[in-house]
Amino acid sequence: xQGLNDILNLDKNAKTRFVKKGEMLLREGDxxxxxxxxxxxLLRSYTIDEKGKEHIFSFASEGWIIADIDSQEFxxxxxxxxxxxxxxxxxxxxxxCFKLADLSEQQLRxxxxxxxxxxxxxxxxxxxxMSVSAQERYSTFLKSFPKLVNRVPQRMIASYLGITPxxxxxxxxxxxxGK
Amino acid sequence: xQGLNDILNLDKNAKTRFVKKGEMLLREGDxxxxxxxxxxxLLRSYTIDEKGKEHIFSFASEGWIIADIDSQEFxxxxxxxxxxxxxxxxxxxxxxCFKLADLSEQQLRxxxxxxxxxxxxxxxxxxxxMSVSAQERYSTFLKSFPKLVNRVPQRMIASYLGITPxxxxxxxxxxxxGK
DNA sequence: CGAGCGCTTGATTGAGTTCAAAAATCGTGG
DNA sequence: CCACGATTTTTGAACTCAATCAAGCGCTCG
Numbered sequence: 001x002q003g004l005n006d007i008l009n010l011d012k013n014a015k016t017r018f019v020k021k022g023e024m025l026l027r028e029g030d031x032x033x034x035x036x037x038x039x040x041x042l043l044r045s046y047t048i049d050e051k052g053k054e055h056i057f058s059f060a061s062e063g064w065i066i067a068d069i070d071s072q073e074f075x076x077x078x079x080x081x082x083x084x085x086x087x088x089x090x091x092x093x094x095x096x097c098f099k100l101a102d103l104s105e106q107q108l109r110x111x112x113x114x115x116x117x118x119x120x121x122x123x124x125x126x127x128x129x130m131s132v133s134a135q136e137r138y139s140t141f142l143k144s145f146p147k148l149v150n151r152v153p154q155r156m157i158a159s160y161l162g163i164t165p166x167x168x169x170x171x172x173x174x175x176x177x178g179k
Numbered sequence: 180x181q182g183l184n185d186i187l188n189l190d191k192n193a194k195t196r197f198v199k200k201g202e203m204l205l206r207e208g209d210x211x212x213x214x215x216x217x218x219x220x221l222l223r224s225y226t227i228d229e230k231g232k233e234h235i236f237s238f239a240s241e242g243w244i245i246a247d248i249d250s251q252e253f254x255x256x257x258x259x260x261x262x263x264x265x266x267x268x269x270x271x272x273x274x275x276c277f278k279l280a281d282l283s284e285q286q287l288r289x290x291x292x293x294x295x296x297x298x299x300x301x302x303x304x305x306x307x308x309m310s311v312s313a314q315e316r317y318s319t320f321l322k323s324f325p326k327l328v329n330r331v332p333q334r335m336i337a338s339y340l341g342i343t344p345x346x347x348x349x350x351x352x353x354x355x356x357g358k
Numbered sequence: 359c360g361a362g363c364g365c366t367t368g369a370t371t372g373a374g375t376t377c378a379a380a381a382a383t384c385g386t387g388g
Numbered sequence: 389c390c391a392c393g394a395t396t397t398t399t400g401a402a403c404t405c406a407a408t409c410a411a412g413c414g415c416t417c418g
Contacts, residue, residue: 049310057302070302073295079302108287115294116252122301123236123249123258129308130341131228134374154397162309167374169398313406333365346406348366 014093019084025092026068026082033075033096035067036060041088042151045080046159056160058121059085059148067095069118085152134163135171193272198263204271205247205261212254212274214246215239220267221330224259225338235339237300238264238327246274248297264331313342314350 016039019025026034028047036043043066046056057080060066068080072095103111128137138161142149149157158168195218198204205213207226215222222245225235236259239245247259251274282290307316317340321328328336337347 047306049306051310053310055306055309057305070295070299073291074299112252112290112294115291115298116249119294119297119301120249120253122298122305125305126236126301126308127226127228127234129305130234131230131232164375165397166376166399169396170374173398343407344365345367345408349406352366 014091016089016091019088019090021084021087024081024083025090026078026080028078028081030078032078033072033094035065035072035093035095036082037065037091037093038062039089039091041090042085042148043082043088043090044085044152044156045082047080054159055162056156059145059152059156059160061148061151065114069115072096073115085156129162134161134167135174137161137163138168138171193270195268195270197266197268199266200263203260203262204269205257205259207257207260209257211257212251214244214251214272214274215261216244216270216272217241218268218270220269221264221327222261222267222269223264223331223335224261226259233338234341235335238324238331238335238339240327240330244293248294251275252294264335308341313340313346314353316340316342317347317350 014037019041025036025043026032026045038060040062042059042061044056044059045066045068046054048054058066066082068078068082070076071078071080128140132140138157141157141161152160154168154172155165158165161168193216198220204215204222205211205224217239219241221238221240223235223238224245224247225233227233237245245261247257247261249255250257250259307319311319317336320336320340331339333347333351334344337344340347
């Protein structure tokens with residue numbers, strides 16, 4: 001992935017922070033339009049539905065940006081929670097500080113790419129949820145994010161896949177037997 | 180929704196076309212980066228998975244734009260099919276004709292909004308698929324798109340909701356009984 | 359007018375949930 | 389460094405929702 005400065009033309013509003021496992025950085029309903037670049041560590045974004053269940057949208061580790069893109073673009077209150085899975089070192093910046101007019105064409109393209117990339121990921125996710133068994137989803141996750149598997153608690157992987165922790169445990173049991 | 184010219188600064192590349200029910204406008208693998216503004220009628224975008232099943236991403240009727248945003252942003256071949264559910268009158272335009280540099284800040288914002296809106300829709304869709312029963316999904320569809328219900332064949336609504344046509348039929352049967 | 363497509367309905371099956379309890383792991387303070 | 393409580397993971401049994409399979413009805417349009 002490209003470096004932070006390919007997307008941001010200014011660092012003066014950005015601050016490096018050290019945050020601890022479990023620390024909440026963005027809460028549903030927040031007015032802020034913060035985004036987080038991960039230097040080191042692991043964050044996640046998620047919602048909580050009416051039944052009180054968490055649904056994880058994305059994990060973000062070293063070199064990635066995590067944010068509630070949608071609410072930022074529209075200046076909505078946040079719809080997602082963002083918190084830390086590991087102690088992390090992150091760069092916090094506020095997207096409101098960057099007017100589109102101040103960005104170069106290259107940076108505008110990067111911005112559009114960022115959004116389009118997110119769309120691509122979400123589209124694949126929709127297809128997955130509609131057509132693929134839990135077992136296949138887990139296999140795909142293993143291939144897509146081999147490095148995350150050891151760092152993310154299983155119940156969170158289950159949440160990302162849209163299944164219960166029990167189901168994931170049984171799937172893993174099956175796979176282990178098969179070997 | 181805003182008018183077509185809020186997004187496009189030029190109409191000279193755009194052409195109005197009359198297309199018939201069933202006509203295919205974009206095919207998976209196409210190199211074109213066409214987008215379609217619907218003057219009148221009804222289109223849909225969808226993929227076909229490895230098992231040969233259609234999965235509908237979106238319907239678009241009067242006043243809406245439909246396109247394979249993701250592949251356009253990256254100049255990929257198309258990943259979606261787009262075809263007509265009704266005889267339609269559409270404006271065809273090629274997004275490649277519009278360089279970001281040529282667009283006003285206002286238009287750039289519109290562009291970013293368009294992408295963010297798509298992200299919002301897809302995120303809600305993911306949550307739906309992960310946490311909501313088929314019956315509830317159908318109810319939500321009814322509320323969200325009351326005008327489409329009569330125009331879209333049921334098997335396509337089922338495809339959009341991620342369930343089989345049989346299941347949708349039974350859900351409708353239940354609802355009818357309840358009244 | 360008939361053939362095919364779309365919708366309905368019913369019976370059966372199966373993947374994944376829910377509930378419950380045991381086993382393993384983690385983290386924290388002494 | 390160990391011990392203990394809390395959280396995760398595993399395992400099992402019963403159940404549920406939606407898929408699959410199969411048959412029948414009703415329209416449309418060719």
